[in-house]
Amino acid sequence: xxxxxxxxxxxxxxxxxxxxxxxxxxxxxxxxxxxxxxxxxxxxxxxxxxxxxxxxxxxxxxxxxxxxxxxxxxxxxxxxxxxxxxxxxxxxxxxxxxxxxxxxxxxxxxxxxxxxxxxxxxxxxxxxxxxxxxxxxxxxxxxxxxxxxxxxxxxxxxxxxxxxxxxxxxxxxxxxxxxxxxxxxxxxxxxxxxxxxxxxxxxxxxxxxxxxxxxxxxxxxxxxxxxxxxxxxxxxxxxxxxxxxxxxxxxxxxxxxxxxxxxxxxxxxxxxxxxxxxxxxxxxxxxxxxxxxxxxxxxxxxxxxxxxxxxxxxxxxxxxxxxxxxxxxxxxxxxxxxxxxxxxxxxxxxxxxxxxxxxxxxxxxxxxxxxxxxxxxxxxxxxxxxxxxxxxxxxxxxxxxxxxxxxxxxxxxxxxxxxxxxxxxxxxxxxxxxxxxxxxxxxxxxxxxxxxxxxxxxxxxxxxxxxxxxxxxxxxxxxxxxxxxxxxxxxxxxxxxxxxxxxxxxxxxxxxxxxxxxxxxxxxxxxxxxxxxxxxxxxxxxxxxxxxxxxxxxxxxxxxxxxxxxxxxxxxxxxxxxxxxxxxxxxxxxxxxxxxxxxxxxxxxxxxxxxxxxxxxxxxxxxxxxxxxxxxxxxxxxxxxxxxxxxxxxxxxxxxxxxxxxxxxxxxxxxxxxxxxxxxxxxxxxxxxxxxxxxxxxxxxxxxxxxxxxxxxxxxxxxxxxxxxxxxxxxxxxxxxxxxxxxxxxxxxxxxxxxxxxxxxxxxxxxxxxxxxxxxxxxxxxxxxxxxxxxxxxxxxxxxxxxxxxxxxxxxxxxxxxxxxxxxxxxxxxxxxxxxxxxxxxxxxxxxxxxxxxxxxxxxxxxxxxxxxxxxxxxxxxxxxxxxxxxxxxx
Numbered sequence: 001x002x003x004x005x006x007x008x009x010x011x012x013x014x015x016x017x018x019x020x021x022x023x024x025x026x027x028x029x030x031x032x033x034x035x036x037x038x039x040x041x042x043x044x045x046x047x048x049x050x051x052x053x054x055x056x057x058x059x060x061x062x063x064x065x066x067x068x069x070x071x072x073x074x075x076x077x078x079x080x081x082x083x084x085x086x087x088x089x090x091x092x093x094x095x096x097x098x099x100x101x102x103x104x105x106x107x108x109x110x111x112x113x114x115x116x117x118x119x120x121x122x123x124x125x126x127x128x129x130x131x132x133x134x135x136x137x138x139x140x141x142x143x144x145x146x147x148x149x150x151x152x153x154x155x156x157x158x159x160x161x162x163x164x165x166x167x168x169x170x171x172x173x174x175x176x177x178x179x180x181x182x183x184x185x186x187x188x189x190x191x192x193x194x195x196x197x198x199x200x201x202x203x204x205x206x207x208x209x210x211x212x213x214x215x216x217x218x219x220x221x222x223x224x225x226x227x228x229x230x231x232x233x234x235x236x237x238x239x240x241x242x243x244x245x246x247x248x249x250x251x252x253x254x255x256x257x258x259x260x261x262x263x264x265x266x267x268x269x270x271x272x273x274x275x276x277x278x279x280x281x282x283x284x285x286x287x288x289x290x291x292x293x294x295x296x297x298x299x300x301x302x303x304x305x306x307x308x309x310x311x312x313x314x315x316x317x318x319x320x321x322x323x324x325x326x327x328x329x330x331x332x333x334x335x336x337x338x339x340x341x342x343x344x345x346x347x348x349x350x351x352x353x354x355x356x357x358x359x360x361x362x363x364x365x366x367x368x369x370x371x372x373x374x375x376x377x378x379x380x381x382x383x384x385x386x387x388x389x390x391x392x393x394x395x396x397x398x399x400x401x402x403x404x405x406x407x408x409x410x411x412x413x414x415x416x417x418x419x420x421x422x423x424x425x426x427x428x429x430x431x432x433x434x435x436x437x438x439x440x441x442x443x444x445x446x447x448x449x450x451x452x453x454x455x456x457x458x459x460x461x462x463x464x465x466x467x468x469x470x471x472x473x474x475x476x477x478x479x480x481x482x483x484x485x486x487x488x489x490x491x492x493x494x495x496x497x498x499x500x501x502x503x504x505x506x507x508x509x510x511x512x513x514x515x516x517x518x519x520x521x522x523x524x525x526x527x528x529x530x531x532x533x534x535x536x537x538x539x540x541x542x543x544x545x546x547x548x549x550x551x552x553x554x555x556x557x558x559x560x561x562x563x564x565x566x567x568x569x570x571x572x573x574x575x576x577x578x579x580x581x582x583x584x585x586x587x588x589x590x591x592x593x594x595x596x597x598x599x600x601x602x603x604x605x606x607x608x609x610x611x612x613x614x615x616x617x618x619x620x621x622x623x624x625x626x627x628x629x630x631x632x633x634x635x636x637x638x639x640x641x642x643x644x645x646x647x648x649x650x651x652x653x654x655x656x657x658x659x660x661x662x663x664x665x666x667x668x669x670x671x672x673x674x675x676x677x678x679x680x681x682x683x684x685x686x687x688x689x690x691x692x693x694x695x696x697x698x699x700x701x702x703x704x705x706x707x708x709x710x711x712x713x714x715x716x717x718x719x720x721x722x723x724x725x726x727x728x729x730x731x732x733x734x735x736x737x738x739x740x741x742x743x744x745x746x747x748x749x750x751x752x753x754x755x756x757x758x759x760x761x762x763x764x765x766x767x768x769x770x771x772x773x774x775x776x777x778x779x780x781x782x783x784x785x786x787x788x789x790x791x792x793x794x795x796x797x798x799x800x801x802x803x804x805x806x807x808x809x810x811x812x813x814x815x816x817x818x819x820x821x822x823x824x825x826x827x828x829x830x831x832x833x834x835x836x837x838x839x840x841x842x843x844x845x846x847x848x849x850x851x852x853x854x855x856x857x858x859x860x861x862x863x864x865x866x867x868x869x870x871x872x873x874x875x876x877x878x879x880x881x882x883x884x885x886x887x888x889x890x891x
Contacts, residue, residue: 009180014153048568058597071109089155114174178541182572199616251620256791257628265294309456316533342525434485459532474506543573553578562586687725695842718761764793768801775808
């Protein structure tokens with residue numbers, strides 16, 4: 001494998017057979033536990049290679065297992081991209097598709113660059129045998145949804161091309177290929193990578209100097225009402241600019257609710273004002289968009305409402321527009337999105353070519369309005385004189401004769417006569433200006449509309465703030481002029497002259513020309529936008545596209561959600577040209593990156609650079625005030641995960657919102673419930689679910705909705721569970737019952753713990769699912785996952801589960817139950833009639849025949865252990881009395 005290491009990842013995958021993909025041990029001998037420190041850059045980069053191969057293989061294996069529901073495309077034709085002889089085989093093809101409506105579980109599929117597809121001679125493949133022999137195709141360009149280009153894993157002759165009927169989507173290789181490329185980039189900037197191999201010899205946390213950053217930057221920091229830990233974190237990051245000759249890595253530790261995103265946005269705003277060339281990365285498109293949105297909001301708040309998008313040209317958001325969820329409704333994000341900006345600048349370079357001519361023509365018209373009016377009067381006088389001389393009796397008689405002969409056309413002739421009279425009407429000076437103004441101003445206003453795009457998309461170095469202000473004043477003057485002439489064109493001449501002067505002054509201040517680049521090619525556009533931007537946003541893997549040729553030298557790298565980023569994904573941004581300083585913001589006590597391969601997970605492949613540096617002793621700057629949770633909610637996670645280092649902000653201490661939820665014996669209807677008799681089941685996806693807990697949750701949601709409707713109180717509810725099976729069951733149970741008020745008062749969000757990281761709601765309901773007598777709770781015991789689940793609520797947190805099971809687990813949940821009992825927040829579900837009825841109904845829906853048959857045959861449900869007989873006897877008695885059902889509540 002060592003000799004083949006430098007082959008592209010696509011070629012590696014192309015070399016695999018179906019047998020290789022299904023072989024779980026193929027890379028097992030090569031995968032070693034990733035060490036805490038490294039002796040060389042070469043060792044560092046090589047250690048991740050087997051892991052990324054195994055992760056890719058695992059994802060392909062998963063795709064083959066669920067092939068029956070994978071997206072499918074129907075092939076109309078395949079043509080070789082470059083071929084000299086008709087008989088030659090080829091590996092590069094242009095593919096045309098048929099537009100089809102997918103059925104069943106198969107999703108609609110549109111090919112994207114980086115997708116890996118299996119070509120097959122079967123119309124709709126459902127099993128691995130339909131792909132044998134395996135022919136893979138990698139999408140490297142897309143023309144539209146029905147036409148794209150691929151490179152195939154095998155040479156295909158002309159005759160064979162006609163036999164392929166469909167393609168099935170397997171996975172997207174984009175991120176993995178970018179990581180692979182970074183791991184094998186021989187000419188990369190390795191300065192920062194060298195500094196993260198081992199424990200730092202010098203302290204990375206320097207004291208913040210008293211350097212004067214300028215009133216502008218300090219005003220930005222002070223205006224955001226940051227606490228002292230947030231301010232010092234920002235100033236510490238800015239201080240790295242004083243040590244440009246050294247490499248530095250700063251760690252900002254942001255526990256839940258401590259204003260991490262606000263701190264990052266304020267830091268970026270300060271860097272923007274300092275014109276510091278910065279790349280901002282995050283693990284996912286969603287995280288990138290979130291921090292970009294916060295920066296844009298700060299920038300707009302600090303700007304005049306009339307030109308709030310000025311400065312956007314110094315910010316670029318690069319990535320996949322669809323995956324980032326950027327549509328025409330997200331104006332601000334769209335304005336900084338790279339592809340959109342290139343398009344806008346290309347339009348401007350052509351549409352503004354006549355600006356100088358139109359502007360000067362309009363100014364000339366206003367300056368010469370009086371002299372032109374006098375000429376107009378002289379012209380009318382001359383015409384009237386000529387008309388009088390030629391107006392003989394013969395012509396008049398002839399005209400009357402024609403009018404009588406063609407009586408049917410008399411109305412038209414009368415109309416023409418009236419128009420002739422109008423033409424000869426002597427206009428006032430105001431009417432004259434109004435008439436000419438309309439036609440000339442229309443063209444000028446079209447150009448004025450382009451000025452908004454100009455100061456939105458051009459970097460500040462191409463257009464000054466004074467020019468922007470002049471544009472806005474001139475545009476307003478033009479609109480005012482049109483309105484004035486509409487109402488006041490008949491006024492005295494001196495008022496019209498005064499109006500002209502008012503209009504002329506701002507127009508004369510406008511520049512005759514603007515420096516707009518001529519962007520003819522897409523690559524030129526990318527280079528122009530990226531090189532002139534001060535803040536470039538992208539995903540961590542997307543940083544591999546930020547080459548020296550495109551972006552120039554980078555001064556600072558900021559990685560948000562750094563603890564959610566696999567360390568190998570950090571390699572690409574760490575190699576940015578010129579980079580010597582990096583700021584990592586995250587919290588290693590929350591969820592790390594997802595790893596699909598069990599062997600890779602055990603080998604610490606999902607560990608972040610942030611976490612490893614903390615293990616090596618790098619200091620991290622703690623944000624120590626939380627603004628999200630009511631103190632009774634924050635108490636347990638603060639002590640358990642953060643050693644009591646986090647204090648509660650005044651705002652969460654003052655909140656009385658929780659009391660409105662709990663008024664009037666609200667416990668019975670809105671409690672966090674632990675159901676002792678709920679039975680673990682497994683859905684079709686082999687994921688645990690607990691239908692008794694589902695019933696209890698549905699009852700709680702129903703009552704919350706009722707309170708929201710009756711009291712007209714806004715309530716946002718989040719339901720969290722670690723298991724996909726439970727999430728699906730809850731979603732099916734609640735359906736769309738609460739859609740009517742969702743936009744106004746009541747919102748419901750049901751997601752996995754992993755999907756909720758970074759999110760928050762007024763009320764959080766956690767369903768723990770597991771219910772057995774031996775305390776086995778599987779990956780529910782993960783401390784990081786528990787931390788995320790327990791820190792999403794603002795006002796109420798209700799945990800639902802089996803108290804006995806969780807108590808016996810010896811995990812974080814054991815401590816939670818002990819703490820809830822000590823604080824008298826542990827309740828029995830049977831004490832509330834509504835919850836008891838909901839549980840009884842759920843128990844009665846269990847398939848009794850299967851359970852009874854299993855019990856008679858001596859087969860005991862392994863997950864229930866010794867409780868199974870108790871559960872069965874209770875079920876067979878129709879659950880009239882629920883034994884040892886329990887509830888524990890945290891709020």
